[in-house]
Amino acid sequence: MKIGIVLGSVREGRAGESVARWVLDGARAHGGADFELIDLKFFNLPVLDGAYLPIMANKRYANAIVQAWSNAIDGCDAFVIVTPEYNHSVPGALKNAVDHLGGEWNGKPVAFVGYGADGAVRAVEHWRQIFGNFDAKVIRAQLSINIFAEMGENGFTPNERRAGELDGLLDSLIANAG
Template sequence: MKIGIIIGSIRDGRFGEAVARWVLEGARGRGTEGFEYELIDLKEFNVPLLTSEVVPGAANKQYHDPNVTAWSRAIDACEGFIFVTPEYNHGIPGAFKNAYDALGSEWYRKPVGFVGYGASNAIRAIEQWRQIVSNFAQIDVRNQVELSLFQDADENGFAPGERRSGELENMLNSLEDAVSILNK
């Protein structure tokens, strides 16, 4: 079962790329049988602003823009997700929200875990994502990883604190359980 680790920032020099690679390394290092983890870099898809007349939920995965079609295929190929999300101005990143909104059934009933980062550990962004993903009946796992730009970074960039690996392990356990239950 494939779990996509989505890098939710498209900014140059983004902190989230190092965070996502840490998540990928931690997930693959577990050696959990039956699970495959893959990075999905939102920046690579260049999803345009949602302007389509057809509501994505009614598009039947038939999109006019080839970038949205490629994004759709990447998301549809996964049974679950980890959103690596920054917190911008006490909220979720606009580009990630737009890309989420550009799709419909590709998200339906697929579990999601959260790894957030920001000045205030991305707590508000994660909570906003929980409200958003409920629209597609996604199961959001309770365990999450909240990273601080101050405490989980040093002069070289991302440097997760000692307890973060345990938090990641707990979130991954919960996510794999949810994916397994929904895919029986």
């Protein structure tokens, strides 16, 4: 079983990188699956402007960048989405990336690690609706990381609850993917 940890911010100096790397390390320590970091910034996806609905593309895309993104997502059985909150919702670059695909997401379990001033809870609620359109199995357990308390000059310093929360999230994600 392969679980993709999707790093959903592409900003220069993004906080998400240290959060996603902590998730990857924690996931590998947890075990029970193969884990891969899928960094959205690596793909540099264009804005979705094709004439056809992605769900109709049958996972075959004219644009090589989109095809590489499709292959990365299609190769995973489940996902941990590491997401910031922008303007009380999901970050646009990641929403665009999600919109580019169709069947690659369908029916797969998805869990969320949010980070923000209020733990990105509004963004994660919106993601739950969005992934509902793919019949994804959205996992109840989530991490709501407070950037003021847990992000500082030394990067991400998770509070003592986080490791246990991540283990619980992964237990649920893996059980639903099995």
